[in-house]
Amino acid sequence: MGVLGGTFNPPHVAHLLSAQEAYDQLGLDRVLIIPVALPPHKDAEGDPGAHVRLELCRLAASHDDRFEVSDLEVRRGGASYTVDTLRALHATFPGDELSFIVGGDMAFSLPTWREPAEVVGLARLAVAEREGARQADILERLATIPSAADRVDFFDLPRMDVSSSLVRRRVATGRPIRYLVPDPVAEYIAQHGLYRSPVGAPTSSA
Template sequence: MARVGILGGTFNPPHIGHLVCAASAREQLGLDHVVLMPVFVPPHKTVTDDPGPQERLELCRLAVADDPGLRVSALEVERGGPSYTVETLRALQDARPEDERWFIVGGDMAQSLPTWREPEGVLALATLAVAEREGITRQDVLDRVAGLAGAAERVRFFDVPRMDLSSSLLRRRLAEGRTVRHLVPAAVERRIDERGFYRRNPYPGG
């Protein structure tokens, strides 16, 4: 049996904040490893400036290559279509029923859990690992999910260093021709640079 964290997202592109969140969850929750799982299509938002799911998957693989505690899953990319957490967790349960799953989210996403597809099914399949962030308290989250069966036992919290960093900020910097050095892993920066991703005027052949 393995204690496995799952960090889903668009990862457009993956950045240091994602890795810090994953590493913090692994350390504080005693997880064997954390899996980054890029979506094919997120169900609740539009992906802008998207190099495509296969490229985002490759960027994630490059991002975690130097950390044996982090892995990448192509499950949602290969399945195609909108990505719903409960369906992903069921697929993981079917593949490895012996594993203990922890689904990693930020406080804002945790508060929206009651609006997800089959939220009680999510809690039956995984513990919700909530990254604490400034502006949203533990009680805020617990109050919002209190009506869901299993919430009291299946919601846990961990600390993440504050980082004002987002994929949308990085896309904006790249579109403006600015550097993202030290904001993304070096291998991710090289791939973005070589392919001209997120640039308003991509490099020739990019």
């Protein structure tokens, strides 16, 4: 089972592409999408709240039976640490081998995470990274964690310059977001007036 965590504020096509490519190239049975309860940055721009981001993830994954959405971290609340989430998943799915899906930069920072050796013991790392030299750098960096380098699977991810901040900026300036997010996500954002305030400006109560 692949595990893809994130803020998903909002979820967009690059998130789904990453989930798809990990699923396809690494032979996963399914990918579990897990939005965090609290964004890693307290001043996350335009955060509509954990339950709204959870619903957006459900809408994004609703027409693809390869993907499931978990409310594990939203239900738990507070700051989310990967090691705690992986332990909870092992308790819930004791027979599943887990692959934690990350980008190259996140994989490179793994030694600074909470209990990094436990993280790689609980799950393989599925790393989206295209450049061979960069892969070597990541493996060298992970060599500081016992057995970590043997727990890494790289997969190729086509370059796609789409980000949640880009989507939020386009909504705030009245530009279309279709084809950047799944249609149900775009419709929900429009119907509920999400992200309409200019980036950095307070949301009006009117």
